[in-house]
Amino acid sequence: MRAVDVHAIDGKLAGPDERFEVVVVGAGEAGTAAAIAAAGEGASVLLVDENPVRGDLIGTDVPLFHGGRMTAAVQQPARMIDQLLASNPGIETALEAGVDVRLGTAAWGLYVNGPAMRALPAPMLGIADAERATMIGFDRLVLATGARDLVLGFAGWDRPGVMGAQGFAALLTRYDAFAGRRVLIAGSDALALDTALLALSRGIEVAGIVEVAEAMRGPVALVDRVRAAGVPIFPAHTIVAAEGGIDGIERVDIAALGADTRITVRCDTLVLAVGAIPATELLDAAGVAAGDAIALAGDCATVVRPEPCYVQAWSAALGRHAPPETIVCQCEEVSRADLIGVQPPRYLDRPARMAARSLATLLADGEAHPDQIKRLTRAGMGACQGRRCREQVACLLAEQQGVPLDRVPAASLRIPVRPVPLGVLADWHERAAMTAGWDVWFGIPTQWTPYAIIGTPEEAEQVVGLGGNMHV
Amino acid sequence: MSEPRPKGASVVVIGAGVTGLSAAWWLARSGIDVIVLDKGIVGWEASGRNGGGASHYQSPLFAEEQRLWPQMDELLGYPTEYVRERIIIQRDPALLDHYRAVGRMCSAMGYRVDDLDSRQAQQAVPLTDETCLGGIHLRFGGHANPQRTVQAYAWAIQDLGGRILQHCPALAIETAGGRAVAVETPRGRIACDALVVAAGPQAGMLLAPLGIDFPIASARAEMIVTEPAPLMAIGGVDGNGLYGRQTLRGNLAFGGGPHEWIATRPDGPSARPVSPLVRNLARRVAEMFPRAAHLNVIRSWAGIVENTPDGRPILDRLRDPGNVTVATMSGVGFGLSPASGHAIRDLVVDGACSFADIAKLGLTRFAGLAPDWRERRGWAA
Numbered sequence: 036m037r038a039v040d041v042h043a044i045d046g047k048l049a050g051p052d053e054r055f056e057v058v059v060v061g062a063g064e065a066g067t068a069a070a071i072a073a074a075g076e077g078a079s080v081l082l083v084d085e086n087p088v089r090g091d092l093i094g095t096d097v098p099l100f101h102g103g104r105m106t107a108a109v110q111q112p113a114r115m116i117d118q119l120l121a122s123n124p125g126i127e128t129a130l131e132a133g134v135d136v137r138l139g140t141a142a143w144g145l146y147v148n149g150p151a152m153r154a155l156p157a158p159m160l161g162i163a164d165a166e167r168a169t170m171i172g173f174d175r176l177v178l179a180t181g182a183r184d185l186v187l188g189f190a191g192w193d194r195p196g197v198m199g200a201q202g203f204a205a206l207l208t209r210y211d212a213f214a215g216r217r218v219l220i221a222g223s224d225a226l227a228l229d230t231a232l233l234a235l236s237r238g239i240e241v242a243g244i245v246e247v248a249e250a251m252r253g254p255v256a257l258v259d260r261v262r263a264a265g266v267p268i269f270p271a272h273t274i275v276a277a278e279g280g281i282d283g284i285e286r287v288d289i290a291a292l293g294a295d296t297r298i299t300v301r302c303d304t305l306v307l308a309v310g311a312i313p314a315t316e317l318l319d320a321a322g323v324a325a326g327d328a329i330a331l332a333g334d335c336a337t338v339v340r341p342e343p344c345y346v347q348a349w350s351a352a353l354g355r356h357a358p359p360e361t362i363v364c365q366c367e368e369v370s371r372a373d374l375i376g377v378q379p380p381r382y383l384d385r386p387a388r389m390a391a392r393s394l395a396t397l398l399a400d401g402e403a404h405p406d407q408i409k410r411l412t413r414a415g416m417g418a419c420q421g422r423r424c425r426e427q428v429a430c431l432l433a434e435q436q437g438v439p440l441d442r443v444p445a446a447s448l449r450i451p452v453r454p455v456p457l458g459v460l461a462d463w464h465e466r467a468a469m470t471a472g473w474d475v476w477f478g479i480p481t482q483w484t485p486y487a488i489i490g491t492p493e494e495a496e497q498v499v500g501l502g503g504n505m506h507v
Numbered sequence: 508m509s510e511p512r513p514k515g516a517s518v519v520v521i522g523a524g525v526t527g528l529s530a531a532w533w534l535a536r537s538g539i540d541v542i543v544l545d546k547g548i549v550g551w552e553a554s555g556r557n558g559g560g561a562s563h564y565q566s567p568l569f570a571e572e573q574r575l576w577p578q579m580d581e582l583l584g585y586p587t588e589y590v591r592e593r594i595i596i597q598r599d600p601a602l603l604d605h606y607r608a609v610g611r612m613c614s615a616m617g618y619r620v621d622d623l624d625s626r627q628a629q630q631a632v633p634l635t636d637e638t639c640l641g642g643i644h645l646r647f648g649g650h651a652n653p654q655r656t657v658q659a660y661a662w663a664i665q666d667l668g669g670r671i672l673q674h675c676p677a678l679a680i681e682t683a684g685g686r687a688v689a690v691e692t693p694r695g696r697i698a699c700d701a702l703v704v705a706a707g708p709q710a711g712m713l714l715a716p717l718g719i720d721f722p723i724a725s726a727r728a729e730m731i732v733t734e735p736a737p738l739m740a741i742g743g744v745d746g747n748g749l750y751g752r753q754t755l756r757g758n759l760a761f762g763g764g765p766h767e768w769i770a771t772r773p774d775g776p777s778a779r780p781v782s783p784l785v786r787n788l789a790r791r792v793a794e795m796f797p798r799a800a801h802l803n804v805i806r807s808w809a810g811i812v813e814n815t816p817d818g819r820p821i822l823d824r825l826r827d828p829g830n831v832t833v834a835t836m837s838g839v840g841f842g843l844s845p846a847s848g849h850a851i852r853d854l855v856v857d858g859a860c861s862f863a864d865i866a867k868l869g870l871t872r873f874a875g876l877a878p879d880w881r882e883r884r885g886w887a888a
Contacts, residue, residue, distance in 0.1 A: 037882045037883075037887070038882065038883055040884060040885030043726075043765055043766060044764075044767045044782065146782060149780060151727060151776060151777060151780050152727065152769075161786075382755055383586045383755065384580075384586055385586075386584055386585060387584075388585060392662060400661075400671060400673060401672075401673030411654070417734075417805075418805055420806070450781055450785060451804055451806075454805050455789075455803060455804055456800065456804070457789045457796075457801070458801060460785065465786075469787055472765060473763070474764070474765075475748055475750050476750060477728075477766060477838060481817040481819065482819060483565045485564065486565060486864075486867065489819075489867045500608075501608060501609070504602065504605060505565075505609060506560075
């Protein structure tokens with residue numbers, strides 16, 4: 036005899052609101068090319084791009100680390116759309132090819148059935164614009180979601196003006212809304228050198244390139260071009276602190292490795308170009324890999340994470356100058372000392388016994404996980420969804436354990452991978468079966484029978500009378 | 508493995524979920540040498556992923572739960588984020604009547620519940636509006652932070668001399684002469700005088716080779732959380748088909764709605780995926796708190812919980828092997844944990860619970876259960 040649990044999820048989740056044979060996320064060069072190609076083959080194609088990103092999200096460094104160095108133009112969606120279309124003619128071409136192009140539309144969740152979930156009627160991509168969320172069905176999904184910045188902290192990195200190379204490039208090339216004039220760049224791989232050349236090409240002064248390694252790491256040709264432009268180069272140096280006033284940083288102190296002498300570099304922006312990370316949050320949060328139905332295109336397919344030892348060299352060099360109160364997680368205001376001490380947030384008491392606990396004792400108890408650090412300290416629990424601190428936490432864990440960075444598990448990414456307002460994410464037209472079968476918790480009436488009446492005649496009466504929805 | 512091979516203990520607890528941890532803490536408080544084994548990190552499964560509620564009128568452990576929670580920070584020595592009292596608001600007249608009846612039931616048990624009309628509810632819950640028809644205010648119960656609490660138990664156990672072996676799954680229970688004598692693990696055999704099995708969804712698989720049918724079915728349940736909202740005076744507000752809380756940071760964390768029955772594996776869940784249910788949850792949170800509908804949802808997550816056929820706990824010391832105590836709280840374990848650990852400690856040490864009658868939570872009530880009981884309930888994976 037096989038019964039149906041009316042409170043189980045089976046059959047309750049709706050299918051897609053719309054279906055396309057090909058769905059492309061990201062209207063950059065690779066995404067538009069993929070969309071145009073698919074349309075050329077006769078496929079129905081949807082191309083979504085989160086740009087222009089909502090002004091409030093840009094301010095919280097989602098999805099890119101702009102560090103408050105954008106102009107007021109980013110608060111003008113209409114102007115941003117014009118700018119976006121101008122920055123990539125491929126979008127117009129895609130429209131002409133019959134692609135359904137939706138700008139200002141973020142992809143926040145990918146859902147695919149697996150061993151621990153069979154309830155989905157079809158694979159779906161959740162998207163949302165400023166008004167509503169929509170579930171999209173697809174035969175083939177192309178993620179051309181680019182890359183995000185690898186962010187490492189130091190004293191003053193939470194001030195306006197400290198940003199990432201991806202965030203910097205987006206403000207310059209996509210939005211034309213960069214508010215700085217003179218930048219210092221950290222890192223010397225091709226990413227950093229390209230960043231310097233991009234800045235110079237836009238008439239932005241480059242105050243220097245700081246690199247922890249003994250020599251520039253990027254291709255010689257790029258290094259030569261940057262040198263030829265007269266950019267000061269500081270190999271075997273690290274960042275001590277970024278300082279300034281209410282409008283953000285005005286200068287950055289750097290120091291030679293292993294020396295106390297400091298150099299003050301005047302600049303209004305510090306661009307972290309130590310490394311980029313493929314922006315595969317949609318896949319990571321869904322726990323699925325790219326394959327036949329889901330392809331990666333562009334930067335998210337080709338960007339290579341920097342080697343663990345290089346990232347750790349930066350982290351260690353920055354750490355040597357970072358005072359304990361240096362912020363690691365900006366959203367939750369978790370300091371380095373809080374993190375290393377696995378201390379609770381400031382709104383909780385720190386009882387005497389907490390003083391004996393630390394990352395070191397936690398690690399002695401067994402291999403730790405960044406999610407465990409998140410639970411205890413709140414680092415990574417904020418509105419930026421850990422974008423600015425996840426690598427810092429991983430580096431500190433690796434350093435404390437004395438292991439390479441790639442031995443530390445990645446902090447979990449969760450759906451929605453972009454913050455979406457409750458009222459936008461909400462399914463206002465849910466299926467009748469969902470509404471009818473809804474219970475606070477499992478809908479097992481006997482679970483809530485007061486103990487005293489179990490086994491008495493009152494029991495049956497109570498189970499029938501109150502039924503489910505008994506959770507308090 | 509390079510880790511030292513642990514020696515045995517007087518009591519070995521399998522499972523560092525909240526129930527096993529509390530049991531070990533109570534045992535350690537009694538001066539008993541205890542080891543807790545876990546396949547992973549303490550409280551990593553449902554114990555650290557739930558709504559944090561602590562108001563379980565239905566349980567024989569209720570009075571002890573209510574007595575202990577206000578003291579837990581002090582007793583453990585680490586913060587649990589416990590906050591007293593709860594408010595349940597509704598915008599559906601039938602649900603409001605229903606919860607009023609639940610409130611009267613609690614009042615009749617001697618725990619004060621006040622009815623709130625719409626205006627009172629709006630005053631008490633500033634994030635709601637006139638669509639709220641009213642609610643009930645429980646002058647008992649409360650909520651705590653599950654993740655902080657599980658670690659607090661673990662640290663408190665260590666402070667009392669107990670040991671916690673993480674990443675050390677129990678592979679099998681060794682018996683001799685009608686007793687459990689050791690637990691096999693990848694780090695060797697850990698001998699014991701008494702054993703507690705609080706292994707959640709994995710308990711049935713561990714106990715089956717001993718000839719013990721421990722009937723549980725496992726399901727995935729989901730929650731969501733928003734960015735922080737202004738703090739409400741009482742953060743333990745739920746209703747509208749949801750359970751959950753406002754954290755002391757201000758985040759709104761809520762779950763509810765359908766679950767998915769899933770197959771379990773001896774080594775635990777392979778994944779804890781979420782579904783588009785996030786949208787149905789978001790809708791209910793937005794309806795419950797219209798003044799917070801603009802807040803961003805920043806995460807959703809799932810946990811795997813086990814349920815017994817009647818949804819009630821099993822807290823029992825077995826007859827054979829007589830030194831084994833088995834425990835599942837059937838999906839309602841976090842809030843009751845201060846008391847369930849006490850009961851388990853009593854079963855292990857004294858053979859009976861000292862502070863409450865828990866006879867109706869014995870395993871024997873399931874004797875004669877049809878082997879296809881999961882299918883009969885629609886609970887099969």
